[in-house]
Amino acid sequence: MKKAILYINQFFAGIGGEEKADHAPEIREGLVGPALALDKALKNAEVTHTVICGDNFMGSNQDEAVERILEFLEGKEFDIFFAGPSFQAGRYGNACGVICKAVKEKFGVPVISSMHVENPGVNMFKKEVVIFPGGRSAAAMRKDTKKMAAYADKVLAGEKIGTAEEEGFYVRGIRHQVIDFTLEPAAVRGVKMLLKKLAGEEYVTELPIPKSERVDIAEPVEDLSTAKIAIVTTGGIVPVANPDRIQSASATRWGMYDVSEMPRLESGVFKTIHAGYDPAAADADPNVCVPLDALRTYETEGKIGSLDTHFYTTVGTGTTEAEASRMAEEMVPFLREHNVDAVIMTST
Numbered sequence: 001m002k003k004a005i006l007y008i009n010q011f012f013a014g015i016g017g018e019e020k021a022d023h024a025p026e027i028r029e030g031l032v033g034p035a036l037a038l039d040k041a042l043k044n045a046e047v048t049h050t051v052i053c054g055d056n057f058m059g060s061n062q063d064e065a066v067e068r069i070l071e072f073l074e075g076k077e078f079d080i081f082f083a084g085p086s087f088q089a090g091r092y093g094n095a096c097g098v099i100c101k102a103v104k105e106k107f108g109v110p111v112i113s114s115m116h117v118e119n120p121g122v123n124m125f126k127k128e129v130v131i132f133p134g135g136r137s138a139a140a141m142r143k144d145t146k147k148m149a150a151y152a153d154k155v156l157a158g159e160k161i162g163t164a165e166e167e168g169f170y171v172r173g174i175r176h177q178v179i180d181f182t183l184e185p186a187a188v189r190g191v192k193m194l195l196k197k198l199a200g201e202e203y204v205t206e207l208p209i210p211k212s213e214r215v216d217i218a219e220p221v222e223d224l225s226t227a228k229i230a231i232v233t234t235g236g237i238v239p240v241a242n243p244d245r246i247q248s249a250s251a252t253r254w255g256m257y258d259v260s261e262m263p264r265l266e267s268g269v270f271k272t273i274h275a276g277y278d279p280a281a282a283d284a285d286p287n288v289c290v291p292l293d294a295l296r297t298y299e300t301e302g303k304i305g306s307l308d309t310h311f312y313t314t315v316g317t318g319t320t321e322a323e324a325s326r327m328a329e330e331m332v333p334f335l336r337e338h339n340v341d342a343v344i345m346t347s348t
Contacts, residue, residue: 001044001045001046002044002045002046002079002080002156003045003046003047003048003077003078003079003080004038004039004042004045004046004047004048004078004079004080004081004082004152005047005048005049005050005051005073005076005078005080005081005082006034006035006038006047006049006050006051006081006082006083007050007051007052007053007069007081007082007083007084007095007096007099007100008032008033008034008035008050008051008052008083008084009021009052009053009054009055009058009086009089009092009095010023010052010053010054010055011055011092012033012034012138013032013033013050013052014032014033015052015054018275020054021054021055021056021057021091021278022054022056022057022060022278023052023053023054023057024053024054024057024068025051025052025053025057025058025065025068025069025072026051026052026053026072027049027050027051027052027069027072027073028049028050028052029048029049030048030049030050031047031050032050032052033050034084034085034141034145035047035050037141037142037145038082038145038148038149041145041146041148041149041150042149042152042153043149043153044152044153044156044157045079045080045152045153045156047082048076048077048078049076049078051069051072051073051099053065053069053095053099055089055091055092055095056091056278058091058094058095058098058099059091059094059095059277059278060278062098065099066098066099066102069099069102069103070102070103070106073103073106073107078107078109079109079110079156080109080110080111080112080152080155080156081100081103081104081107081109081110081111081112082111082112082113082148082152083095083096083097083099083100083111083112083113083129084096084113084114084115084134084144085113085114085115085134085135085140085141085144085145085148086113086114086115086119086121086134087115087116087119087134087135087136087137087138087140087144088115088116088118088119088136088137088249088250088318089119089249089275089318090119090120090121090249090275090276090317090318091275091276091277091317092121093115093119093120093121093122093124094120094121094124096113096115096121096125096129097113097121097124097125097128097129097131098125100112100113100125100128100129101125101128101129104128104129110130110152110155111128111129111130112129112130112131112132112148112151112152113125113129113130113131113132113148114131114132114133114134114144114145114147114148115131115132115133115134116133116134116135116136117133118136118250118318118320119134119318120317120318122170126170126171126172126173127172127173127174130151130169130172131169131170132144132147132148132151132168132169132170133168133169133170134147136250147168151167151168151169154167171208189206193205193206213321221341221342224303224304224305224342225302225303225304225305226305227304227305227341227342228305228306228307228308228338228339228340228341228342229295229304229305229306229307229308229340229341229342229343229344230307230308230310230311230312230335230338230340230342230343230344231290231291231292231295231307231308231311231312231343231344231346232311232312232313232331232343232344232345232346233289233290233311233312233313233314233345233346233347234313234314234315234316234319234324234345234346234347234348235272235274235282235289235290235313235315235316235346235347235348236248236272236273236274236282236289236313236314236315236316236348237265237270237271237272237282237286237289237290237311237313238255238257238270238271238272238273238313239257239269239270240268240269240270240271242273243255246273246313246314246315247315248273248274248275248315248317249274249275249276249315249317249318249319250317250318250319250320250323251314251315251316251318251319251323251327252319252323252327253314253327254312254313254314254327254330254331255312255313255314256310256311256312256313256331256334257310257311257313258309258310259292259307259309259310259311260309260310262292263292263293263296264287264292264293264296265286265287265290265292265293266286267283267284267285267286270286270290271283271286272286272289273315274315274316274317274348275315275317276315276316276317276318276348277317277348282348289346289348290311290313290346291344291346292307292311295307295344305341308335308338308340309338310334310338312331312334312335314327316347316348
């Protein structure tokens with residue numbers, strides 16, 4: 001029987017939620033949390049160990065976390081490595097991708113994970129890691145785990161592996177040269193596709209080109225000393241009560257808050273509700289994310305003309321491009337109404 005190891009975060013290990021996100025890496029012999037479902041779903045392997053690490057620890061101490069986990073795995077006998085599923089959780093997805101990539105490079109074993117399509121870890125790691133599409137939340141745990149296990153069984157059995165489309169994982173952009181004498185010559189296939197396209201008929205390209213929205217670069221501000229500047233952030237800085245109920249991830253809401261009488265943002269009055277980074281520094285001093293204090297100094301020194309009366313905020317982690325675009329379009333009328341000349345965009 002082949003052997004497998006699974007990586008999970010502190011939440012799915014039953015250690016705790018955000019308050020335990022700094023949990024240091026550890027390895028446990030046997031099955032913890034999702035490892036039970038994975039072990040049950042596997043036919044050609046058994047899960048022998050579970051690696052656990054807090055999302056914040058991995059995010060803030062990535063090199064140390066990876067080094068410690070790789071040391072745990074030294075001397076362990078394993079044929080395949082799993083991480084997750086991480087659903088739509090951005091920090092967890094990043095952690096799964098980071099450790100899978102490191103394990104693959106160090107030990108040369110297959111690595112498999114599962115993430116929701118909107119998890120930023122997909123685009124970050126799909127070239128190095130086989131990642132299966134997953135659900136938004138842990139409600140999809142059983143289904144997502146079965147997909148990972150079914151593919152792993154094929155790999156471990158030495159069966160022929162098909163394309164990403166055939167196997168069901170995210171396309172990795174890796175091209176292989178294949179000779180298939182049953183196909184028509186490439187020139188013939190290309191002309192047929194062109195004719196279908198010109199006729200408005202459905203066709204499938206053999207070389208899909210990713211679509212990307214092109215945004216024109218704005219004209220430079222001619223004179224900052226007379227310009228009105230606004231601050232927009234995806235760092236999740238809000239009044240402590242979060243009056244607009246902005247979500248901590250996958251945001252669909254935004255807020256604008258009056259700072260016209262404030263020289264700086266005060267801790268205890270403002271905080272971050274962003275679930276994609278360690279909030280300690282931003283909670284202690286919200287100006288590290290929304291630099292109101294520095295811009296007030298520039299305003300006093302005449303380096304900028306004035307600051308907008310409000311700053312504009314939402315959360316970036318897990319937020320789709322479509323939602324981000326919609327929220328930006330909703331902010332623009334207020335920026336125009338306030339006669340803003342330029343925007344400083346801050347993140348995390």
